Amino acid sequence: MIYYLLLPIFSLLLLVIQVTVFDILxxxxxxxxxxxxxxxxxxxxxxxIRGITLAFVLGFLLDCITGVVPGFFVLSxxxxxLISRGASLKVYARGMVFTMGFIFVCVLFEKFLIxxxxxxxxxxxxxxxxxxxxxxxxxxxxxxxxxxxVLFHRLEVLFNVWEARSPDQL
Amino acid sequence: xxSPRKYYTITAIxxxxxxxxxxxxxxxxxxxxxxxxxxxxxxxxDPLECxxxxxxxxxxxxxxxxxxxxxxxxxxxxxxxxxxxxxRDVGDYREMSLECARLREIMxxxxxxxxxxxxxxxxxxxxxxxxxTVLINKGTADGIKxxxxxxxxxxxxxxxxxxxxxxxxxxxxxxxxxxxDVLVQRNRCQGVLRGCGSSGCELRYVQxxxxxxxxxxxxxxxxxxxxxxxxxxxxxxxxxxxxxxLFQKIMVHPAADIARLEEVLVILREKEDNG
Numbered sequence: 001m002i003y004y005l006l007l008p009i010f011s012l013l014l015l016v017i018q019v020t021v022f023d024i025l026x027x028x029x030x031x032x033x034x035x036x037x038x039x040x041x042x043x044x045x046x047x048x049i050r051g052i053t054l055a056f057v058l059g060f061l062l063d064c065i066t067g068v069v070p071g072f073f074v075l076s077x078x079x080x081x082l083i084s085r086g087a088s089l090k091v092y093a094r095g096m097v098f099t100m101g102f103i104f105v106c107v108l109f110e111k112f113l114i115x116x117x118x119x120x121x122x123x124x125x126x127x128x129x130x131x132x133x134x135x136x137x138x139x140x141x142x143x144x145x146x147x148x149x150v151l152f153h154r155l156e157v158l159f160n161v162w163e164a165r166s167p168d169q170l
Numbered sequence: 171x172x173s174p175r176k177y178y179t180i181t182a183i184x185x186x187x188x189x190x191x192x193x194x195x196x197x198x199x200x201x202x203x204x205x206x207x208x209x210x211x212x213x214x215x216d217p218l219e220c221x222x223x224x225x226x227x228x229x230x231x232x233x234x235x236x237x238x239x240x241x242x243x244x245x246x247x248x249x250x251x252x253x254x255x256x257x258r259d260v261g262d263y264r265e266m267s268l269e270c271a272r273l274r275e276i277m278x279x280x281x282x283x284x285x286x287x288x289x290x291x292x293x294x295x296x297x298x299x300x301x302x303t304v305l306i307n308k309g310t311a312d313g314i315k316x317x318x319x320x321x322x323x324x325x326x327x328x329x330x331x332x333x334x335x336x337x338x339x340x341x342x343x344x345x346x347x348x349x350x351d352v353l354v355q356r357n358r359c360q361g362v363l364r365g366c367g368s369s370g371c372e373l374r375y376v377q378x379x380x381x382x383x384x385x386x387x388x389x390x391x392x393x394x395x396x397x398x399x400x401x402x403x404x405x406x407x408x409x410x411x412x413x414x415x416l417f418q419k420i421m422v423h424p425a426a427d428i429a430r431l432e433e434v435l436v437i438l439r440e441k442e443d444n445g
Binding site: 012013015016017018019020021031033048049052053055056059060061062063064065066067068069070071072074075078079082111114118122124126129130132133134 | 179190196207208218294301339347
């Protein structure tokens, strides 16, 4: 239960770091969507309910903070979570290269959803503009994904230990 | 026979997907229904943004300054040359301003519009997103409302898209959802400026018969009621008159440095005319 209570707070903190700290680190040249890496991590390693809740909350908060078309990130993150979940059930050997490649594809998939949305809802073709920016972002996300996976795994272990101990302390 | 746990998982998937679709569609049908939750989130972001920003902005500032030292000598020479040119321009404009004041006095015309503004700092941006928005550290407590124009260094940066008590979200003029009614300053030709992401902006609905040239200044027309008339928006970067179609393809480079927005001015309202 404590997981669901803390989820919005930690998600918000993660997104705030994403929109402030990483802007400085990359000199404003590109962005790193840590939230998407976390959604894929959730698809690979968390339980269905915990993972899908995390994807939903992250998407909703990102919509509130930076979204222009509200609801887009909710939908895309839930879809990416389900795809990751499906992949995790089919692929057992998830090495570093697989993780990098999968994140790369997921970032491109998210951009594809944006192209599709603009095309179908507004009749605007944003393909070439997105192509210019998203390849670098997808590569950056892919390169940094294994490091973030290690970080998320450690945080998950810490949280599980703390969650297991907390009833005794209460 | 399928286990209850399997049904539980499938139900959860269906529920979350359906709720996601409802949230997505609800925002198109009646965005105000979700605005309450969005405001809460924006307000919750404020203390976190402030804390993170105060820690990292000083470190980031020092780092940026160090990076900026590279190529400083070349830039210095360029700026010196620019200053000479600008000083000459200022002299010309001063003359014109005095002439304008005399003419205005003769014609008993009202003075140009002046605006009440609020300065704000950009506290968050998501460069990984295709949506071009930034968060600023001022909100309804400072008199900011949805739709108010936002000025960056050099010209219009965008408009307020959403606001909570202490934080506002700015829709930048390069976002695909941004549309501004504008004029080409030289020939008063009217069009609609739509954002094109990293490519800048596109000036649409300008007929091929109109004489628009590269370097022409684009200003707000004041017609749609959001942006006051005459605000500098950008300069024409590319003009293409294709074989087919009624309109020209005109790309506009924004006057405000959108990629490096750090401080902005939010225009609150027009002051009463002094004239």
